[in-house]
Amino acid sequence: MRIYKVGGAVRDRLLGKPVTDIDWVVVGATTEEMLAKGFRPVGADFPVFLHPKSGEEYALARTERKSGRGYGGFTFHASPEVTLEEDLIRRDLTINAMAEDDQQNLTDPYHGQRDLKDRLLRHVSPAFAEDPLRVLRVARFAARYAGLGFTVAPETLELMRQLSDSGELQALTPERSWKEISRALMEDQPQVFIEVLRACGALKVLMPEVDALFGVPQPPAHHPEIDTGAHTLSVLQQAALHKQPLTVRWACLLHDLGKGLTPEAEWPRHIAHEFKGLKLIKAVNERFKVPRDCAELALLVGEYHTHGHRALELKPSTLLELLQSFDVYRRPQRFEEFIAACEMDARGRTGFEQRSYPQADYLRGAATAARNVAVQPLLEQGFKGPELGEAIKRERLKALKAYKEAASA
Template sequence: MDTYLVGGAVRDKLLGYPFTEKDWVVVGASPEMLTTQGFIPVGRDFPVFLHPDTREEYALARTERKTGPGYAGFTFHTATDVTLEQDLERRDLTINAMAEDQDGQLIDPYGGAQDLADKQLRHVSPAFAEDPVRVLRVARFAARYHHLGFTIAPETLTLMRTMVDNGEVDHLVSERVWKELERALGERSPRVFIDSLRACGALARLLPEVDTLFGVPQRAEHHPEVDTGLHTLLSLEQAARLTPSTEARFAVLLHDLGKGATPEAEWPRHIGHEQRGLALVDTVCRRLAVPKDYARLARHVAEYHTHCHRARELKPSTLLRLFKALDAFRKPDAFEAFLLSCEADARGRTGFEERDYPQADYLRGALRCCQAVDNRDIAAQGFTGKAFGEALDRERQHRLHQYRASHSLGEPQ
């Protein structure tokens, strides 16, 4: 029985890139041999075990055979005669098909080390095309390592495009698409994930509401980049600069979906795109089974991002309605994510990348004014029930009038 470190830990160790998880492959062993040594079985589809002390994953060396469409359409074979090279051959990319033995020696039968040096994301074998999840994984690795200069090898991108054309990605289950999208949004360059999916045609299959934005023009005086799809990518770049929040980055990705539904006769204006976008945001979130917090923020940003941009023009009554709609009094963290999403939208325009966004601080200050109202003072005046809420709102609006008067209105940027 021989044990090898495999996959991401080997790759990132050679790259000098931080990693925390270690995965192991065991060659020449049976499930009974591992359980006898105290390993805990956890795999449902094939034998995977947790080490009794480190809780790291140990998988028996295996081969696989395509038996049906999609991610789940495989049968797996494990036996004591399956070799390490056979196990590595079934992996997606050459940089993920390397191993290290117990003496620290590199085992690299498919040229992963050279592809690391060449900064290429290249598939190991034609079997890559059997698993549609790999289209998403390659796009995610492209987003992770873009800042290091990595690109998808031309032949791998061609294969990904063929998989899309053959309908393989249409068999992806929504939960897996969301899992890969969420992970990609947390990478250093999430825009590259979208770029890569679009380059192979998968974006139109998986996120058609986003793909539709490319080619839709906007008014050049407000959006020098003109193209709405490009604006979305620029905004996503800014979101990645401003916050690690994947909730905010997801909201930015969907914030202008309504512009994709604007009748062409109205281009390049998009009056009412905020409301048009809500149904599209809901459609995406339902299709991908998006968590409620993500969906709620995406909806808020789609509906109210132009309110944020015009913050210093809003009347106190409108400001108060905005805070209530955003649930800002009870969920200050979500309100902050909303502000950062709107700032990313404002900066996601050619030539505006370094422009200040004072609207966010203005709204933060306005919310603090409302929060400064002491409910006990309202209650001491004898107000209860519905009358209490009305009196509280009157006092909040009074404070907002004072706040607005103390700030120069100017022109929003």
Template sequence: METYLVGGAVRDALLGYPVYERDWVVVGSTPQEMLDAGFRQVGRDFPVFLHPDTGEEYALARTERKQGHGHQGFTVHCAPHVTLEQDLLRRDLTVNALAQAADGTIIDPYGGQRDLAEKRLRHVSDAFVEDPLRVLRTARFAARYAHLGFAVAGETLALMSELTAQGELAHLSSERVWRELERALGEQNPDVFISVLKECGALAALLPEVDALFGVPQTPAYHPEIDTGLHTLMCLQQAVLLEAPTAVRFAVLLHDLGKALTPADELPRHIAHEQRGIKPVKRVCERLKAPNQFRSLALAVCEYHLHCHRALELRGTTLLKLFSGTGALRQAENFEDFLLACEADARGRSGLEQRTYPQADYLRGALAAATQVTAAPFTAQGLQGKAIGQAMEKERIRVLEQYRADYSAADTGRPRQ
């Protein structure tokens, strides 16, 4: 029995990247021998075991043969005679087909170290096309390492296009697609993930609502970059710079879906695109089975991001509508995510990346004023039921109008946007 550290742990160590988990391949063993050694089996489709002390995964060396569609359409063969090189051959990219022996020796039968040096994401073999999930994984690795100068090899991108053209992506489960998307949005360059999928045709297959944004013009006065798809990518870049969590980045990705539905005779203006975007945002979330937290934030940002941009102009009634619609009155902490997404949108424009966003502080102050209005004084007056809610709403509008007036009176040159 021989064990080798494999995959991402080897790759990232060679890159000087943080290593968060380690996976191992065992050559020359059987399931029974692993069990006898105290390992606990967890793999259903092929033998994977957890180390009795570290809990790290140890998989028996295996080969695979395509027998169906999707990323699970494989038969797996494990046996003591399967070599390390055969096991590495089934992997997606050469930079992931690396192993390290106990003495530190790097085993690299497919040129992974050379591709690391040349900053290239390249497939190990033509068997790459047997698993459609590799399209998303490769795009995700491109998003992770783009800041280091990595790019997908042309021949690998061609295979990704082939997989897409064959309709294989349709066989991926929504759970796997969501998992890859969520992980990619958390990388340093999530915009690269979208760009790579766009280039190989996978974006149209998986996120047609986002794909439809490319080529849609916007008013140059507000959007010097003009193209709505490019604007979306720039907003993602800004969300990263703002250290926004993944849910915010997802909302940013979907915030302008309504612009793809603008009638041609109205372009480049996008009147009521916020309302038009609600249905496609819901459709994406349902198709991907996005968690409720992601869904609710994406819908709020889609519907109310222009309210946020125009905050300094809004009357008390509209401010209250904004707070009610985004759930800010119930969970003020979630409103911060909304503000982050809107700021990323405001900055995701050519030449305006460094603009200030006073709307955020203005709305924080307005929300604080509105939440100071409670039911207690109205209950003390003897009001009950709906009458309390109506009185609170009226008082909140009054308070917000006063806040607005006080802000204007104190304004000594605050920037307007």
């Protein structure tokens, strides 16, 4: 029985990056031997065990063969005869197909160390094209390591293009796709994830609504970058630079989908794109079974982001409607995330990256003014039921009028 550290732990150590998760592969062992040593089995697809003390995962060396469509369409074979090299060749990228023993002796049959040096994301073998999930994984690694100068090898991008054209991407489950998408959006340069998907044709398959934004112009006075797709990537980049959570990053990606529906005759203006985009945002949310917090914020940002930009011009009544739409009284965090998405949108324009966004503090102040309206005095005046609701609304409107006047003074 020989045990090796494999995959990301080896890759990140060689890159000088922190190692968080460690994967182990066991060569020359049987399931019975693992159980005898106290390892606990997990999963039914292939032999993976939890270490009796550390709880880390140890997998028996295995080979795999394509047997159906999609991510799960594989037959695995694990036995003591499977070599380390045979286990490593089934992995996606050469930089993930290295192993080391307890003395840090490196096993690198597919030249992963060379590709680390050359900053290349390169597939291990032609079997790469058998797993459509790898299109998303490679794009995610590109987003993670773009800051170190990594790019996708041309021959790997070509295989990703073939996968995108094959129809195999449609075989991915929403859950698996969302897991990769959400992880990619939380990388340091999530815009690179979208760029790579677009370069290999996967974006138009997975998110045609986002792909449609490229080549659509906007008014240069407000958007010096002009192209709506380029703007969307910049907004996503700003969200990452400002360490925004996944909810905000997802909303940033989808906020302008309505502009993809504008007829060319109306370019570069996009009248009512906020409302036109809602059905598209909803479709993308449903396609990937997006978690509720991300899905709700994306819809709200899509509908109201221009309200955010015009916050200082809004009438008190419109401001109140905006606050009501977000339920700022019970869900203040969601409104804070909306403000963040609006600010990222404003900064995601060429030359506006460092521009201040006074709308943010103005909206926060408005929410505070509305929340500070006391309900108890109204109860003491005898208001109840629907009448109480109307009375609260009147008082909040009064508070917002006073707030706006004070802010304008």
